[in-house]
């Protein structure tokens with residue numbers, strides 16, 4: 673294995689220099705944080721599952737014309753992605769009231785929203801990812817009105833597609849967060865989906881029982897966190913070969 677330069681060490685993922693210019697290796701960790709880093713934990717096997725789940729969802733989205741940074745999975749914990757300039761905004765789409773929304777507006781968790789609601793948060797650990805509006809985004813120059821239009825259109829398409837996909841396997845897509853990046857090709861710029869799509873960044877409830885199958889199991893100490901992620905992967909038909917025994921995955925050289 674070759675030594676690679678570590679470019680960015682995040683809470684749940686590490687980014688390494690990729691094998692060719694314009695590519696990165698995205699390594700999925702078992703670490704989990706919640707409530708703006710106040711709560712830390714390790715969910716054994718999460719990285720392996722999220723690598724698989726994100727691969728699957730990005731591939732399916734790619735097939736329906738959503739541009740993504742995903743190129744291919746390299747091994748149990750790593751995938752090759754396109755290097756993009758990350759737009760420092762978290763786009764959240766909500767279908768059902770939960771989490772921060774339920775708290776902010778005093779809406780009972782589980783209330784179906786009259787329509788899908790798009791929200792923006794500024795990516796800043798120091799500030800605790802404050803909620804922002806289009807005004808802040810364009811005034812501070814984080815994204816242009818055109819970029820923002822593209823991001824919202826993509827986020828809503830992702831919502832439509834994933835809602836249907838999860839419904840088909842008995843899961844309700846309550847809400848999710850996505851991040852986008854700018855991909856340059858000479859003078860042309862395209863906005864593409866980046867980061868990851870996994871139960872770390874979305875809420876999934878069982879249609880029948882309303883059981884939580886996502887990171888809320890960790891946030892709320894509900895137990896069986898890895899088992900819930902594994903069940904999502906099982907229903908998607910993508911459980912890693914070898915099952916839980918492979919969870920440790922290969923060791924990465926740094």
Ligand code: TMP
Nearest residue numbers: 770771772773847848849872873874875
């Ligand atoms: P929230 O209800 O806590 O605002 O979260 C909305 C959705 O966004 C939920 O699916 C979890 C996801 N999310 C992240 O992926 N990262 C974050 O930092 C936060 C706050 C939420």
Ligand code: ASP
Nearest residue numbers: 683705706707708709710
């Ligand atoms: N991942 C975020 C954090 O570290 C928040 C969350 O997902 O609840 O704080």
